[in-house]
Amino acid sequence: xxxxxxxxxxxxxxxxxxxxxxxxxxxxxxxxxxxxxxxxxxxxxxxxxxxxxxxxxxxxxxxxxxxxxxxxxxxxxxxxxxxxxxxxxxxxxxxxxxxxxxxxxxxxxxxxxxxxxxxxxxxxxxxxxxxxxxxxxxxxxxxxxxxxxxxxxxxxxxxxxxxxxxxxxxxxxxxxxxxxxxxxxxxxxxxxxxxxxxxxxxxxxxxxxxxxxxxxxxxxxxxxxxxxxxxxxxxxxxxxxxxxxxxxxxxxxxxxxxxxxxxxxxxxxxxxxxxxxxxxxxxxxxxxxxxxxxxxxxxxxxxxxxxxxxxxxxxxxxxxxxxxxxxxxxxxxxxxxxxxxxxxxxxxxxxxxxx
Numbered sequence: 001x002x003x004x005x006x007x008x009x010x011x012x013x014x015x016x017x018x019x020x021x022x023x024x025x026x027x028x029x030x031x032x033x034x035x036x037x038x039x040x041x042x043x044x045x046x047x048x049x050x051x052x053x054x055x056x057x058x059x060x061x062x063x064x065x066x067x068x069x070x071x072x073x074x075x076x077x078x079x080x081x082x083x084x085x086x087x088x089x090x091x092x093x094x095x096x097x098x099x100x101x102x103x104x105x106x107x108x109x110x111x112x113x114x115x116x117x118x119x120x121x122x123x124x125x126x127x128x129x130x131x132x133x134x135x136x137x138x139x140x141x142x143x144x145x146x147x148x149x150x151x152x153x154x155x156x157x158x159x160x161x162x163x164x165x166x167x168x169x170x171x172x173x174x175x176x177x178x179x180x181x182x183x184x185x186x187x188x189x190x191x192x193x194x195x196x197x198x199x200x201x202x203x204x205x206x207x208x209x210x211x212x213x214x215x216x217x218x219x220x221x222x223x224x225x226x227x228x229x230x231x232x233x234x235x236x237x238x239x240x241x242x243x244x245x246x247x248x249x250x251x252x253x254x255x256x257x258x259x260x261x262x263x264x265x266x267x268x269x270x271x272x273x274x275x276x277x278x279x280x281x282x283x284x285x286x287x288x289x290x291x292x293x294x295x296x297x298x299x300x301x302x303x304x305x306x307x308x309x310x311x312x313x314x315x316x317x318x319x320x321x322x323x324x325x326x327x328x329x330x331x332x333x334x335x336x337x338x339x340x341x342x343x344x345x346x347x348x349x350x351x352x353x354x355x
Contacts, residue, residue: 023055024136024347025084026340027096027126030060031141033115034107035321036331038068041141043333045093046076050337053344057084057135058095060122063103065095072329084134098125108327116147123158127165130312137313137343141336142321145188156188159307162314171309172209174282175292175318176342177299181218181282182291183210183225183308194287195230195243203251207284211260213308214281216353217346226271226280227252227264228290234267292318301334304342313346315339 028045031037042065045056058065062080069076079092080100098121104114126138140158148155155161163171175182185206186197207225214223227248228234231241238245248265255262266276268285272294277283285291296303296318303318317335325331 027135027138030122037141040333040336059126062097109323113150116151119143120153140316166311174306177302183284209309223281225262229265230286234265304339315343
């Protein structure tokens with residue numbers, strides 16, 4: 001009990017902290033086997049702070065993990081399992097070996113179709129285990145969208161893939177660095193298509209999903225949300241673009257009728273320049289870089305990707321495969337560790353709300 005409570009979640013009520021004593025079982029997917037995913041995963045699960053908050057189970061290929069353990073001279077025991085144990089004991093790391101009769105060709109730093117296939121299969125397996133209640137949640141290691149596309153996975157990202165597998169309709173990508181939370185109205189969309197992708201109904205769904213997640217996954221009782229404008233100066237009352245007047249303000253009026261506290265639209269530059277984000281529980285950005293640049297500037301090593309509105313708990317480190325340093329032993333595992341901790345925390349909060 002003492003060890004578990006060593007993790008400081010100062011904003012949580014006592015009942016939530018108490019629920020942390022029952023460690024969640026979290027599946028960690030392989031990611032791209034030629035990227036830094038296996039390395040940061042192995043480094044993370046060696047950390048006592050991770051083993052204190054959850055029981056990690058690796059999902060992928062035992063051959064890949066053994067390859068990197070040897071290459072990086074990491075001392076740990078890997079144990080192949082066929083089913084999820086009700087309780088993990090000892091120091092051995094359990095692995096669901098999805099490819100017992102297939103050893104992949106290891107090529108750190110290289111883009112390959114085989115790596116995309118292994119990554120996609122691991123995501124699918126972990127998601128299905130979460131749906132069946134065999135895993136309490138999952139953390140996805142970084143993948144290459146190009147490698148997965150070569151393998152036949154035609155999703156813009158892991159978020160969209162997991163939404164399809166889990167049958168989740170209203171999902172929003174959130175990036176989290178401590179109490180700094182950014183929700184994205186659009187995700188992997190070319191800049192020239194952002195405006196045409198936005199709509200009143202779409203914004204209402206994203207804002208509602210983020211609000212629900214703040215309450216039910218982050219234990220924020222009365223969330224305050226800020227909405228960023230799309231155009232410079234938030235459109236200057238229609239002089240520099242009409243999206244704010246035609247879509248954002250009507251969407252804000254609609255969600256306010258549902259009891260959601262939201263303000264804006266704010267010009268993004270001044271908003272972050274004055275650190276106004278600190279006054280809100282979450283900020284909704286209109287496109288990928290508008291939200292991720294400020295978040296990564298203040299918490300690059302702490303950033304976590306969270307899928308709000310997903311029926312299963314899923315987090316991911318907020319960075320890519322880093323092919324340029326794969327296999328060199330220099331990858332920083334802190335974002336992966338934060339992703340595991342956040343997944344554990346959300347699972348604990350959800351457990352408490354069900355009681």
